[in-house]
């Protein structure tokens with residue numbers, strides 16, 4: 001494995017009437033990252049937060065690494081706003097038609113790390129030409145749009161493939177999974193090569209969030 005496991009609790013499953021408390025719960029459990037799901041009601045059939053949500057949490061004192069997952073048809077129009085709002089990493093989907101390479105370069109130029117995301121139906125080959133430009137590849141393990149969906153075990157070969165390419169080509173991107181991740185499915189993804197784990201429902205509903213985060217961080 002290249003990297004120690006990182007937990008990124010997904011704020012989508014937090015308390016939308018008190019997101020600062022939900023962010024603080026992630027920090028208190030020892031999670032280093034916080035995952036934001038930005039939805040436009042077009043690329044995915046749901047709405048969630050905006051850049052102002054990130055900015056407000058920064059103003060409220062949240063210092064976690066902001067892992068920003070843009071589920072937008074036109075993400076290139078919004079990367080400046082998210083960088084300004086306090087994003088540390090901005091991930092964009094490969095599926096919509098826009099200039100992916102230029103948008104990744106723009107995210108870098110704004111001082112953020114950049115990631116590329118694949119829906120379950122998108123083969124790994126679709127992002128192959130971009131792999132030397134990204135800090136992270138996010139393999140969706142559910143169809144994006146909603147939390148609480150079952151893990152797609154058929155995504156494990158895609159994770160293995162992207163881990164293999166990383167080794168073969170000497171690349172350094174993190175390999176993140178998102179959707180239906182709990183301690184059991186995280187272990188399966190870890191065995192396939194993943195190192196970065198988004199957990200919404202499983203983390204925010206955990207009886208003991210500290211134990212959850214500690215167990216995940218110790219995955220072999």
Ligand code: DX5
Nearest residue numbers: 010144145147148180200201
């Ligand atoms: C799905 C989002 C996920 C979601 C995961 O569209 O990208 O980040 O919050 O939620 P769980 O962990 O509940 O599947």
Ligand code: ZN
Nearest residue numbers: 036037069178
């Ligand atoms: Zn997400």
